[in-house]
Amino acid sequence: MILNNQKEKRSDSTLWAFAANRLMEEQKLEWTFLKNNYDDLAGVVTRSFEIEGINIVVQNNPARIISTTADTDNAAINNRPCFLCLNNLPAEQKALEYGKHYLILCNPYPIFKEHFTIVHKKHIPQNITSNFDDLLDISEKLGFQYTLLYNGPRCGASAPEHLHFQAASKKVIPIENEIAYLKRINEQNILRGDKIEITFIEKFLRFGFLFESDNKNELLQTFKFFVRSFKNVSKPNEEPMMNIISSYNNDYWRVFIFPRKTHRPSQYFAIGADQILVSPAAVDLGGLIVLPRPEDFEKINIGQIADIYSQVTITKEYFEYLKARLAKGYKI
Numbered sequence: 001m002i003l004n005n006q007k008e009k010r011s012d013s014t015l016w017a018f019a020a021n022r023l024m025e026e027q028k029l030e031w032t033f034l035k036n037n038y039d040d041l042a043g044v045v046t047r048s049f050e051i052e053g054i055n056i057v058v059q060n061n062p063a064r065i066i067s068t069t070a071d072t073d074n075a076a077i078n079n080r081p082c083f084l085c086l087n088n089l090p091a092e093q094k095a096l097e098y099g100k101h102y103l104i105l106c107n108p109y110p111i112f113k114e115h116f117t118i119v120h121k122k123h124i125p126q127n128i129t130s131n132f133d134d135l136l137d138i139s140e141k142l143g144f145q146y147t148l149l150y151n152g153p154r155c156g157a158s159a160p161e162h163l164h165f166q167a168a169s170k171k172v173i174p175i176e177n178e179i180a181y182l183k184r185i186n187e188q189n190i191l192r193g194d195k196i197e198i199t200f201i202e203k204f205l206r207f208g209f210l211f212e213s214d215n216k217n218e219l220l221q222t223f224k225f226f227v228r229s230f231k232n233v234s235k236p237n238e239e240p241m242m243n244i245i246s247s248y249n250n251d252y253w254r255v256f257i258f259p260r261k262t263h264r265p266s267q268y269f270a271i272g273a274d275q276i277l278v279s280p281a282a283v284d285l286g287g288l289i290v291l292p293r294p295e296d297f298e299k300i301n302i303g304q305i306a307d308i309y310s311q312v313t314i315t316k317e318y319f320e321y322l323k324a325r326l327a328k329g330y331k332i
């Protein structure tokens with residue numbers, strides 16, 4: 001483990017994106033396992049579906065089987081070393097130091113051509129309520145080339161015990177290329193305030209929220225209010241389940257939030273031909289569904305995709321509740 005000693009302040013997002021890109025190139029030269037997995041990604045096959053004008057891409061990615069089938073209950077976690085802690089990283093793994101608290105690492109099991117994991121230096125639990133500020137900050141700094149992802153501890157994070165985000169090559173996640181269409185078909189569901197615009201995503205196969213603003217403080221306040229509201233309809237004493245896709249474009253943030261009802265759909269637990277090994281996380285909610293097994297990739301159809309989204313995201317009732325709370329309580 002060699003830490004890049006990058007202490008100088010990097011305020012320009014092009015510099016951060018460049019540094020992350022350089023780290024990736026260096027790692028490919030020095031770490032055969034990682035290089036092979038990125039090379040294999042070039043041969044990974046995809047299928048595209050169009051449902052009511054909405055684009056969904058399915059990726060058959062065998063290397064993701066570990067993450068898809070990760071056992072993330074407390075007993076399993078207590079019985080294994082944390083794979084995001086500094087001492088347990090592979091010997092070949094290098095890191096780019098980000099501020100005082102984070103390390104940018106190349107993800108050796110990629111979904112994207114460039115795929116990073118951004119881990120907190122300390123072994124502290126996955127939690128967005130206290131770290132949304134950091135997510136916005138990193139989204140801005142890496143925004144020139146990358147989009148940030150957050151998976152809640154019970155809905156997609158394979159290391160729920162250690163705070164981390166992911167960064168993906170920008171505009172690879174289908175929903176990022178469909179903003180105009182998404183907003184057009186949800187036009188009746190857009191709140192336009194002085195400092196923030198909120199799109200309530202109702203017509204897009206899955207319920208969600210899009211916050212857009214150039215004002216960080218406004219985003220922080222809105223998110224805080226959103227979480228407080230979501231807690232009212234979630235399990236007590238746990239972070240409400242959600243996935244987040246956050247990017248920074250032309251001086252403003254674009255943050256998708258997909259509140260979740262459950263981690264895995266019934267197809268995951270089915271037996272025989274009915275089984276589909278899928279564990280939806282932020283990327284899948286963004287319209288890029290990762291299936292490690294070829295048989296699942298071959299057989300999945302539009303009906304199953306819609307059904308999987310419907311099972312794992314919140315009900316219309318909860319969506320309407322959150323929408324009403326944000327619209328009324330936040331007084332835009």
Ligand SMILES: [Zn+2]
Nearest residue numbers: 082085123162
């Ligand atoms: Zn850890």
